[in-house]
Amino acid sequence: MEDRLTAILIDSFPKILIPGLIRTIPLTAISFALAMVIAVAVAIIQVADVPVLKQIARFYIWIIRGTPLLVQLYIVFFGLPDLGFMIPAFPCAIAVFAINEGAYCSETMRAAIESVPAGQMEAGYCVGMSYLQIMRRIVLPQAFRTAFPPLSNSLIGMVKDTSLAANITVMEMFMATQRIVGRTYEALALYMEVALIYLIFCTVLTKLQSLGEKKLQALNGGAGNA
Amino acid sequence: MLEVRGLKKQIGDTVILNGVDISIDKGDVVAVLGPSGSGKTTLLRCMNYLERPDAGEMIADGRTYDMSSLSKREIAEYRRYTSFVFQNYNLFLNRTAMGNVTEGLVTARRMDRTKAQKIAAAALDKVGLSDKYDAFPSELSGGQQQRVAIARAIATEPKIIFFDEPTSALDPELIGEVLDVIKSLADEGMTMLIVTHEINFAKNVSDKVVFLDEGELIVEEETDKFFDMQDNDRVTRFLGTLNR
Ligand SMILES: Nc1ncnc2c1ncn2[C@@H]1O[C@H](COP(=O)(O)OP(=O)(O)OP(=O)(O)O)[C@@H](O)[C@H]1O
Numbered sequence: 001m002e003d004r005l006t007a008i009l010i011d012s013f014p015k016i017l018i019p020g021l022i023r024t025i026p027l028t029a030i031s032f033a034l035a036m037v038i039a040v041a042v043a044i045i046q047v048a049d050v051p052v053l054k055q056i057a058r059f060y061i062w063i064i065r066g067t068p069l070l071v072q073l074y075i076v077f078f079g080l081p082d083l084g085f086m087i088p089a090f091p092c093a094i095a096v097f098a099i100n101e102g103a104y105c106s107e108t109m110r111a112a113i114e115s116v117p118a119g120q121m122e123a124g125y126c127v128g129m130s131y132l133q134i135m136r137r138i139v140l141p142q143a144f145r146t147a148f149p150p151l152s153n154s155l156i157g158m159v160k161d162t163s164l165a166a167n168i169t170v171m172e173m174f175m176a177t178q179r180i181v182g183r184t185y186e187a188l189a190l191y192m193e194v195a196l197i198y199l200i201f202c203t204v205l206t207k208l209q210s211l212g213e214k215k216l217q218a219l220n221g222g223a224g225n226a
Numbered sequence: 227m228l229e230v231r232g233l234k235k236q237i238g239d240t241v242i243l244n245g246v247d248i249s250i251d252k253g254d255v256v257a258v259l260g261p262s263g264s265g266k267t268t269l270l271r272c273m274n275y276l277e278r279p280d281a282g283e284m285i286a287d288g289r290t291y292d293m294s295s296l297s298k299r300e301i302a303e304y305r306r307y308t309s310f311v312f313q314n315y316n317l318f319l320n321r322t323a324m325g326n327v328t329e330g331l332v333t334a335r336r337m338d339r340t341k342a343q344k345i346a347a348a349a350l351d352k353v354g355l356s357d358k359y360d361a362f363p364s365e366l367s368g369g370q371q372q373r374v375a376i377a378r379a380i381a382t383e384p385k386i387i388f389f390d391e392p393t394s395a396l397d398p399e400l401i402g403e404v405l406d407v408i409k410s411l412a413d414e415g416m417t418m419l420i421v422t423h424e425i426n427f428a429k430n431v432s433d434k435v436v437f438l439d440e441g442e443l444i445v446e447e448e449t450d451k452f453f454d455m456q457d458n459d460r461v462t463r464f465l466g467t468l469n470r
């Protein structure tokens with residue numbers, strides 16, 4: 001009995017880890033990268049008070065934050081085909097995760113940008129820089145430093161949220177585990193095993209976060225922003 | 227060289243500046259004095275368009291501009307010839323002393339980096355910070371930060387520098403080093419408009435005083451004459467509060 005369980009756990013380890021490496025991690029990385037692009041753009045649109053676009057940005061954030069991620073996945077994957085839009089599962093998951101995470105991260109970025117003292121912008125104007133130059137070279141780097149811990153938090157959350165993609169047939173870690181459980185009926189041991197792998201991924205990210213924070217600290221010259 | 231007429235600024239229902247006229251000649255050091263809340267900061271900010279004036283004319287380089295309707299491009303063009311030194315320095319916090327000075331040269335003026343660094347080094351040497359090129363603002367004292375800010379202001383070779391209480395955020399023992407730098411600029415003939423509460427400094431360094439009270443320019447007078455003034459109640463009251 002014991003031997004059988006050990007054998008299953010050992011045998012399943014690569015079968016879970018490999019989907020983790022080729023699905024969970026790319027899904028997280030690509031979605032998060034896209035989410036950051038969305039977040040910065042949406043945050044700047046709001047801070048810069050761009051008419052019309054600002055209203056669209058608020059509407060987007062309202063919708064995304066007000067509806068469950070799982071429902072969003074279902075609408076895009078199972079719903080849109082009714083309108084003739086068939087999107088393969090993996091790109092679909094990337095799109096939904098990016099759009100979803102982008103809404104949350106844009107609020108993080110907006111708060112971080114607003115926390116940069118107004119004097120930074122004024123000093124930039126006074127040396128002749130344009131709004132976008134000051135944003136890109138002075139304000140955003142400082143805002144990123146403030147936003148880095150909460151953004152890391154979001155990234156770590158996202159690693160785990162990707163398990164929801166199993167619901168739309170993406171063969172990621174969690175779905176791989178479910179398949180093996182279906183064959184072996186060792187639910188407790190196998191779900192513990194996949195939990196452990198998620199934990200390892202997140203632990204690595206946590207370590208990277210502290211490294212990143214140190215690095216950013218140095219880039220901005222030590223002590224506080226204020 | 228630079229003249230402002232009828233400058234008005236209102237915030238909500240409060241009139242902050244009520245038709246201020248001021249004229250500055252090349253090489254003038256003009257001290258802006260007045261009680262707290264009289265509108266000195268607002269005047270300077272309006273003159274560099276950090277606040278949008280509600281009305282007023284500006285005459286610069288022989289051309290007259292409507293201050294309330296200047297376009298973004300015109301403001302940017304005007305700012306090429308001005309610099310601003312803030313009360314709380316406002317150094318770029320993610321740049322070293324050197325980076326603070328080169329930033330405007332490289333990004334706004336498209337100067338090549340090596341040349342910008344040469345100019346920045348000269349400016350930092352001039353304010354006595356030749357050993358602090360690579361220090362971040364967080365690693366500098368208030369007086370040093372303000373001197374970096376002055377280096378940043380002179381590096382762009384402005385025609386005029388606006389100073390808003392450049393020493394009032396400083397510990398008393400650091401004020402001297404900053405005033406010395408400003409004095410040396412005055413000696414070189416730099417045109418400056420300086421809001422200050424350092425009365426002795428104003429007395430010794432400025433050519434002219436403008437006195438603001440409740441958003442109005444009450445007196446515009448040569449420095450020596452201003453401090454001998456007996457016939458203006460508001461001025462004598464103001465000078466009286468200082469001597470107490
Ligand atoms: N954003 C604002 N909203 C409302 N009132 C303002 C605002 N900014 C300034 N004021 C008012 O405008 C007046 C002039 O302010 P300003 O800062 O120009 O004065 P100041 O002469 O620089 O004073 P101080 O010597 O204390 O620096 C003050 O009465 C102030 O309360």
Ligand SMILES: [Mg+2]
Pocket residue numbers: 266267268391
């Ligand atoms: Mg003031």
